Amino acid sequence: MTNTLIFVDFATDDPAKAGEFYAEVFGWENDARPHGIYHRMVPGGFFQNKDGTDSQIGNLHLGVFDANNARPHPSPEGVEPRTLSAEGRKARIWVLVSDDDSHERILETAEKLGGKVLWRDHYWAEFNGYNHAFADPWGNEIILWGKAGENPEIPASYTRE
Template sequence: MANSLIFVDFPAEDPVAAGKFYAEVLGWEDDPRPAGEFHRMVPGGFFQNKDGSDSQIGNLHLGIANAANMRPHPDPAGVEPRIVAADGRKPRIWVLVDDNDTPEAILERAEKHGAQVLWRNHYWKEFNGLNHAFRDPWGNEIILWVKGGENPEIPENYTRE
């Protein structure tokens, strides 16, 4: 087996607020460990098998780390830089929208909590997905993904690539 991705961290100046943001917007469990320094966001559930049943593989987690002192690090005082990058591209994450939620509802909650909607209503044929995106208050980009399914019917108001 190749090296396995197990975690991704987002830096934030205020991990407590970022943890609350993702709990409110995406419904994830905010697991502060310790509060204000590192918050493990637990999306819950398991990856699904092809038949729709739960596999034995739990979903990936997202870490929210204090930009002033990203842990772990051998120096307990941390190192520079101690701020979130402001300009240029940053990593972005892709979130598969649950059948019990909608991209529209998620975007509405995200805006209510200070996010900026980047785009709505786009279809990416290469991976057969309907997608929408927002930037959280800390500058991280979130792509919302809905599977197109077999023979997808793409609404007329969707852009396509």
């Protein structure tokens, strides 16, 4: 059996606000554990089987932690660095847009709450998906993924690769 990825988390200087941001942008449960220190974002549901039914595998969770004192850590005071990374590339979070939502609504909500739209309307043929991206108020890059389906009709305005 291989090692199992259970969730990914990233830094913020305000975990409570980040939890509220992701709850409103994506509709995820904001599970504060404890409030203001670490927030586990729970998308709910299960990965789907090819026939569209739920599998036994629950969706991954996303955590947000306080950069000033990243928990867990053996020292109650934590360690350096205690600031958000502002330069260069960081991890990117990929989110599959559900069939009952839209990238337009997500980008609009993220922008309204202090996020920044990075780009939109791109088709990636290798994985047959429509992509759009924004940075959250803490600089984390979120890439939205929309399934293009069989024999997709790519809008002329979309960039492609």
